[in-house]
Amino acid sequence: MAEHNSGPAEVGAPMDYPAHEQTYSMFLAAAKFGTLFLxxxxxxxxxxxxxxxxxxxxxxxxxxxxxxxxxLLR
Structure with a gap:
């Protein structure tokens, strides 16, 4: 039978938190200014x-x- 792994392949892999935070802040800015434009x-x-x-x-x-x-949004 095939094994069913439910977890990620690299358990404990280091995360790039600054990149995550930068992407999230860019998403928030795009959503804010996109809504303003619409x-x-x-x-x-x-x-x-x-x-x-x-x-x-x-x-x-x-x-x-x-x-x-x-x-106003600055």
Whole structure:
């Protein structure tokens, strides 16, 4: 019969914790700024389509919201 190993192949292998922490902080930053961009995009689309601002007005609203979010999230 075949052996079924349930554990990792290298038990006790040293972990690279600084690399894990760096990857996690990069993931958090990407999630934070990606969410900010999507919220700004949706608000710009709302202003452009429903508030009558048009394409350029929607772009202006999106840029204002995005820049304000960048300042607030620093």
């Amino acid at each position: 919220v700004a995009l949706l608000l710009g689309m709302t202003a452009g389509f429903f508030a009558g601002a048009g394409l350029l007005g929607g772009i202006v609203v999106m840029l204002i919201v995005f820049i304000a979010g960048l300042v």
